[in-house]
Amino acid sequence: MAMAAALRREGRRLAQPINALQSHSSLISQDQAPHGARSISTQIVRNRMKSVKNIQKITKAMKMVAASKLRAVQTRAENSRGLWQPFTALLGDNPSADVKKNVVVTISSDKGLCGGINSTSVKISRILHKLNSGPDKETKYVLLGEKAKVQLVRDSKKDIELTLTELQKNPLNYTQVSVLADDILKNVEYDALRIVFNKFHSVVSFLPTVSTILSPEVIEKEAEAGGKLGELDSYEIEGGETKSEILQNLADFQFSCVMYNAVLENACSEQGARMSAMDSSSRNAGDMLDRLTLTYNRTRQASITTELIEIISGASALTG
Amino acid sequence: MASSGAVPFWRAAGMTYITYSNICANLVRNCLKEPHKAEALSREKVHFSLSKWVDGKPEKPSMLLFSSSYPFTDSIIIPTFNSFSDY
Numbered sequence: 331m332a333m334a335a336a337l338r339r340e341g342r343r344l345a346q347p348i349n350a351l352q353s354h355s356s357l358i359s360q361d362q363a364p365h366g367a368r369s370i371s372t373q374i375v376r377n378r379m380k381s382v383k384n385i386q387k388i389t390k391a392m393k394m395v396a397a398s399k400l401r402a403v404q405t406r407a408e409n410s411r412g413l414w415q416p417f418t419a420l421l422g423d424n425p426s427a428d429v430k431k432n433v434v435v436t437i438s439s440d441k442g443l444c445g446g447i448n449s450t451s452v453k454i455s456r457i458l459h460k461l462n463s464g465p466d467k468e469t470k471y472v473l474l475g476e477k478a479k480v481q482l483v484r485d486s487k488k489d490i491e492l493t494l495t496e497l498q499k500n501p502l503n504y505t506q507v508s509v510l511a512d513d514i515l516k517n518v519e520y521d522a523l524r525i526v527f528n529k530f531h532s533v534v535s536f537l538p539t540v541s542t543i544l545s546p547e548v549i550e551k552e553a554e555a556g557g558k559l560g561e562l563d564s565y566e567i568e569g570g571e572t573k574s575e576i577l578q579n580l581a582d583f584q585f586s587c588v589m590y591n592a593v594l595e596n597a598c599s600e601q602g603a604r605m606s607a608m609d610s611s612s613r614n615a616g617d618m619l620d621r622l623t624l625t626y627n628r629t630r631q632a633s634i635t636t637e638l639i640e641i642i643s644g645a646s647a648l649t650g
Numbered sequence: 651m652a653s654s655g656a657v658p659f660w661r662a663a664g665m666t667y668i669t670y671s672n673i674c675a676n677l678v679r680n681c682l683k684e685p686h687k688a689e690a691l692s693r694e695k696v697h698f699s700l701s702k703w704v705d706g707k708p709e710k711p712s713m714l715l716f717s718s719s720y721p722f723t724d725s726i727i728i729p730t731f732n733s734f735s736d737y
Contacts, residue, residue, distance in 0.1 A: 487703075487706035487707075488705065488706040490703045490706070491702070491703060492700065492701070492702055492703065493700075493701050493703065493708065494698050494699065494700050494701075495698070495699050495701075495711075496697065496698055496699045497697075497698050499697045499698075500695040500696075500697050503693045503694065503695065504693075505672060505675070505693065505694045505695075505696055506695070506696040506697065506698065508668045508671075508672055509668075509672070509696050509698075510698055510700070511668060512666055512668040512669055512672075513700055515666060515668070516666070517702065571658070575657070575658070575661075578661075578667070579667040582666050582667040582668050583667055583668065583671070585668075586668050
C-alpha cells in the first residue's frame with residue numbers, strides 16, 4: 331500500500347513534465363535524473379515493474395497451492411460433519427447456557443496471508459468473553475494456532491490458559507485432535523466450552539461459528555429446564571453404567587468430535603481465504619503493472635521527444 | 651464388556667474416555683496386515699506444541715511427539731476383545 335502511494339506520487343511527478351511539454355514550455359523534471367543528464371531516466375520505473383511482476387507470479391503460485399490443499403481437506407471436513415450431528419440430535423445445542431466457568435477455545439491458523447479469518451475468530455472470542463463476564467463468572471482462553479495467540483496476547487494475557495501451535499506439521503488426523511482435546515480437558519476446569527472456528531460453506535464464504543459443549547454437571551442442571559436435555563431420562567441405559575457416567579463419556583467424546591470437525595473446517599476456510607487473498611493480490615499487482623507500464627511509456631516518449639526537439643532546434647540554429 | 655462395578659477400570663485409573671478409545675483404536679490398527687497397517691499407522695501421528703500460561707506468561711512449551719504407537723500400550727492391562735477374530 332505504501333508502495334502504491336509512492337507509485338502514485340511518482341506518476342504525478344512524471345506526468346507534470348509531459349503536461350508541461352504539451353503546453354509548449356520546456357520544463358523538465360530533474361528529480362530522477364542525475365545532475366547534468368538531460369533526459370528523464372526510466373530505470374526506476376523499470377525496476378518497479380520487474381519487482382511487481384515477480385510478486386504477481388509468486389501470489390499466483392500461492393493461489394494454486396492453496397487451491398490444491400483445499401481440495402484435499404474439503405472432502406474430509408465435509409465427512410467429519412457426521413461426527414457431531416448425532417450429538418446435537420441427542421443433546422441439542424445450548425449456546426445460551428449460563429455458566430460460571432467458560433472456556434473459549436479459539437481455532438486459528440499458524441501461517442498468515444489468509445485474509446481476515448483469524449481476525450474474525452478473535453473478534454468473536456472477545457465478544458464471548460465480554461458477554462460472559464459478570465460478578466461470579468470467568469472466561470478463559472485456550473488458543474490453537476499462532477495468529478490468535480499474537481492477537482490476544484496484547485490485551486487478554488492474564489486470561490489465556492493454554493496455547494497450542496504447530497498443529498499442521500503432519501496431516502490432520504483424529505488421533506492428534508483427540509490427544510489435544512484430552513490435554514485441554516485435563517488442564518482446564520470448565521462448565522462450558524465454547525469452540526470458535528470458521529465454518530466452511532464455500533470457497534468464498536466462511537462463517538465464524540461457535541459450538542458449545544457443556545460439562546456433565548451443567549447438563550444435569552439444564553435438564554431440569556426441559557427441552558432436548560430433559561428427554562434424556564426417557565432413554566434406557568444398557569450395561570452397568572449410570573447416567574452420570576454415560577454423560578461424562580459423552581461429554582468427552584463430544585468435545586473430541588466437535589474439535590476434530592472444527593479444526594478441519596478451519597483448515598478448509600484458511601485455504602479458501604488464502605486462495606481469495608492471493609487472487610486479489612495478483613489482480614492488484616496486475617493493475618499496478620498496467621499503471622506502471624503507462625507511466626513508463628509516457629516517460630520514454632517524453633524523453634525521445636525532448637531529444638528530437640533539441641536536435642531539431644540545434645540544427646535549425648546552425649542553418650539559421 | 652468394560653464395566654462391572656460403579657466406575658469402569660479405566661476411569662478409576664485416571665484415563666478419560668478419549669484416551670481409552672485411542673488405545674483401543676491403536677490396538678485395532680496394529681492388528682491389520684501390511685500394506686494397510688502402514689497406512690493406518692500413518693494416520694496416528696501426533697505432533698503439537700503445548701504451552702501452559704501462568705499469570706499471563708507462557709511456560710516453556712512441551713513438545714508432544716508420539717510417533718506411531720500410543721505411549722500407554724505397554725504398561726496397561728489390555729482388555730480382551732472377543733469379536734475381533736477376523737484380522
